[in-house]
Each structure stands twice: as structure tokens, then as C-alpha cells.
Amino acid sequence: MKKIILTGDRPTGRLHIGHYVGSLRSRVELQESGAYDEINIMIADAQALTDNFDNPDKVRANILEVALDYLACGIAPEKATILIQSQIPELTELTFYYMNLVTLSRLERNPTVKAELKLRNFEGNIPMGFLTYPVSQTADITAFRADTVPVGEDQLPMLEQAREIVRSFNALYGETLVEPKALLAQNKACLRLPGTDGKAKMSKSLGNCIYLADSADEIRQKIMSMYTDPNHIQVSDPGNTRDNPVFLYLDAFSSPAHFERYLPEYASLDELKAHYERGGLGDVKVKKFLNNVLQEVLAPIREKREKLAKDPGTVMAILKKGSEKARETAAATLSDVKRAMKIDYFA
Numbered sequence: 001m002k003k004i005i006l007t008g009d010r011p012t013g014r015l016h017i018g019h020y021v022g023s024l025r026s027r028v029e030l031q032e033s034g035a036y037d038e039i040n041i042m043i044a045d046a047q048a049l050t051d052n053f054d055n056p057d058k059v060r061a062n063i064l065e066v067a068l069d070y071l072a073c074g075i076a077p078e079k080a081t082i083l084i085q086s087q088i089p090e091l092t093e094l095t096f097y098y099m100n101l102v103t104l105s106r107l108e109r110n111p112t113v114k115a116e117l118k119l120r121n122f123e124g125n126i127p128m129g130f131l132t133y134p135v136s137q138t139a140d141i142t143a144f145r146a147d148t149v150p151v152g153e154d155q156l157p158m159l160e161q162a163r164e165i166v167r168s169f170n171a172l173y174g175e176t177l178v179e180p181k182a183l184l185a186q187n188k189a190c191l192r193l194p195g196t197d198g199k200a201k202m203s204k205s206l207g208n209c210i211y212l213a214d215s216a217d218e219i220r221q222k223i224m225s226m227y228t229d230p231n232h233i234q235v236s237d238p239g240n241t242r243d244n245p246v247f248l249y250l251d252a253f254s255s256p257a258h259f260e261r262y263l264p265e266y267a268s269l270d271e272l273k274a275h276y277e278r279g280g281l282g283d284v285k286v287k288k289f290l291n292n293v294l295q296e297v298l299a300p301i302r303e304k305r306e307k308l309a310k311d312p313g314t315v316m317a318i319l320k321k322g323s324e325k326a327r328e329t330a331a332a333t334l335s336d337v338k339r340a341m342k343i344d345y346f347a
């Protein structure tokens with residue numbers, strides 16, 4: 001069986017460092033590993049519209065922003081297909097057939113959907129499009145026959161839902177669809193990077209993100225005003241590193257080489273943490289180190305992004321070509337699906 005990846009993002013804003021450690025960085029590693037026959041990366045605009053249908057300008061504007069973030073991180077159009085979901089009408093058709101295989105109560109029980117409904121105050125007045133987006137996400141994954149879906153932890157319920165639909169489909173109509181599995185980031189700290197304010201999630205609406213497109217100054221300002229341990233008042237006080245976002249960011253980003261370059265008096269992050277926990281290590285020193293680390297990681301991404309942003313026509317041409325190629329793949333799967341469902345009358 002071919003090794004195929006499909007993953008994607010909603011174009012509702014620029015991508016941030018949570019996206020980077022949670023998924024973008026590993027996508028590039030997977031791309032460079034050569035272990036996959038196909039890599040498909042989707043800008044999920046139709047899904048973004050399920051809760052932004054009243055703001056099409058926002059979704060449209062962020063197509064280019066997300067594409068720039070992808071390319072700047074090293075996703076290479078010769079090795080990975082970047083596509084725009086709405087340009088593949090076959091996905092909508094698949095969604096319609098898969099809807100027969102899932103119940104309303106099952107969708108309402110999906111933990112990710114539940115959490116999002118709460119967040120958006122949709123409760124009691126749920127748009128159908130929003131409620132059924134897990135079915136459409138199943139179409140995204142299966143259309144490309146993806147066996148591997150690199151995602152953040154919050155997407156696990158979507159993958160479970162997809163597997164259930166695939167099993168039902170194959171049991172009813174014969175082996176047709178590939179059962180996908182999630183691929184999570186290895187490093188625990190990368191699964192969910194907190195916001196700069198210490199809130200559990202980095203999110204545009206909370207204003208607690210560091211974006212891949214941020215300037216060096218913006219990054220420094222955001223880091224220097226980060227939330228740390230509120231009980232670590234004097235430098236001499238013992239501090240908590242466990243739910244301290246500064247240390248969680250270091251868990252996700254710092255390497256031994258960073259210590260050699262910027263903080264040679266400590267051999268490792270463990271030593272730095274031990275000092276903070278004992279007391280006698282100030283927040284400013286740790287933040288300055290984090291700033292050096294993040295500046296080093298983000299500068300090449302930002303520079304590449306700025307260069308690419310000068311030529312949006314080329315970026316849009318990449319998306320057009322990727323979407324055309326993706327459409328062929330999705331059409332082949334749809335034709336298998338229709339045959340299996342015995343609706344291929346004129347074949």
C-alpha cells in the first residue's frame with residue numbers, strides 16, 4: 001500500500017509557533033524523509049467557512065497568508081501538493097454520501113465539535129454545515145487515500161470519526177476506502193503550546209500568539225512580557241517550570257547547540273530548570289535566552305516569507321497547480337466510491 005499523507009489548516013489567520021512545533025516542522029521532516037509516496041497539504045477554506053460563513057473576506061485573505069507560511073517553513077511544491085479545499089468539488093460529493101453513515105448524536109458527541117460549539121456560543125442554534133464538518137474532513141482524508149494524517153492532539157476525535165465512517169463504508173459497500181491514522185508530534189511540549197499569557201491554547205482570538213511572520217521586535221516584546229510563574233517574585237524565590245510557558249517554549253524549541261551559543265554556563269535545559277526551581281534564577285535571564293533561541297529559529301522563516309510575499313502571483317500559481325492535481329486524485333476516489341455504491345450507471 002502506498003504511504004500517503006494528507007493534512008491541512010483552516011485559513012482563518014496567519015500561522016503561529018504553536019502550528020510550527022505542533023505540525024509544520026514535522027511536515028517538512030516527513031517531506032524530506034522520503035518515506036512517503038505522496039504528501040498533500042490542504043488549505044481548508046470550506047471548513048473555515050463553516051464557522052466564518054459571514055466573513056468570506058477573512059477566509060479569502062488568509063489563503064495567501066497560510067500558503068506563505070507553508071512555503072516559508074520549507075514545504076516544497078515539487079515534493080508536496082498544496083491544495084485549496086473548495087476547488088475540489090469531489091470532496092463535497094463524498095461528504096454527501098458519507099453523511100448517511102453517521103448519526104446526529106454521534107456528531108454532537110464529538111469532543112472537538114462540542115468544545116468548539118461552546119466557544120462559539122452556537123449551542124441550541126447549530127448551523128448544519130458546522131456540525132457536519134467532521135464528515136467533510138473524512139472526505140478530505142479519504143479522497144487522497146491518506147493512511148497518515150499529521151495533526152495536533154485536538155484533531156484526534158476527527159480521526160476517530162473518519163475511521164468509523166471508513167469502516168462502515170467498507171463493511172457496507174466492500175473494501176474501498178483507506179483507514180487513516182493520526183501522527184502526533186513526538187515531543188510532548190509540542191502537542192499543545194500554551195499562549196504567551198499562559199492560557200492553555202495559543203489562539204488568534206486570545207491575542208496570545210507569536211506568529212511566523214512577526215518581526216524581530218515583535219517577537220522580543222512578546223517574549224519579554226510573557227506570563228511566567230506568578231509566585232516567582234524575587235530572583236531568589238524557588239520557581240515552577242512545569243506550567244510556565246517560558247520553559248514550555250524552551251522544551252519545544254531549544255537544543256544543546258542553543259545552550260552552547262547563548263547560555264554556555266548551563267549544559268542543558270534540565271540544569272536551567274533545576275536552577276529556576278531551586279531559586280536564584282531570574283525570569284529576565286530565561287526570557288533573554290528564549291528570545292535568542294526563537295530569533296534564530298524564526299529569522300530564516302520570516303526572511304523567506306518576506307521574499308515570497310513580494311510575488312503573490314507565483315504563490316497563487318502553485319496553489320492552482322496543486323488544486324488541479326488534487327482534483328484528479330479526488331475524482332479517482334469518487335469514481336471508486338460511486339462504483340462501490342452502485343451509482344455508476346453510465347460507466
Ligand code: TRP
Pocket residue numbers: 006007008009010042044047137140141149151155
Ligand atoms: N480541522 C483541521 C484544523 O482545524 C483542518 C483540516 C481540514 C484538516 N481538513 C483536514 C486536518 C484533513 C487534517 C486532515 O486544523
